[in-house]
Amino acid sequence: SYELTQPPSVSVSPGQTARITCSGDALPKKYAYWYQQRSGQAPVLVIFEDSKRPSGIPERFSGSSSGTMATLTISGAQVEDEADYYCYSTDSSGNLWVFGGGTQLTVL
């Protein structure tokens, strides 16, 4: 079965840049999506199609993808960005979707 691999945790100080990676064999040909989930809340889309930002998401959130790795970057992380972040994509068939294991971002 297909897997996406994320680091379990990332920690930065306020104002620093946080980078969360996601690796998967199909990522060179399939889009990555990124979701933020604060404690006790439903997930929220922060990046779609590798690098596009939905309306209402702060400009400090950006995404990129190169080869088998996608990256979510939070430039100038804020305390309110503390959350779990999940990448999401499909396998090579495009019919089976999978989430990465999630990365807990700590900003303190």
Added chain:
Amino acid sequence: QVQLVESGGGVVQPGGSLRLSCAASGFTFGSYGMHWVRQAPGKGLEWVAFIRNDGTSNYYADSVKGRFTISGDNSRKTLYLQMNSLRAEDTAVYYCAKAGATEGIDNWGQGTLVTVSS
């Protein structure tokens, strides 16, 4: 704005069945694919099922294949998840989610809790 409201969760015994519903509004329901995603207590997100906007193409995670069925009713603007032969490991919050143009999730419901326990 897009709204997705799940219902139908509750407590069910192992081996039992449950049907979840998701009432959709704020977009043309039949024009987009829809996903179900679940999250076990204290765990990460797990994709469960996807139905394409043509309504005839359905896909499932291996963990639920043969037991769960995703379907939609365009006239009622409602998505369903029929869950049979439930197991303790199916205990989770189940989210209904709308797919965007490239089929990734762009909007989420608030979730409904399913507990499988005797």
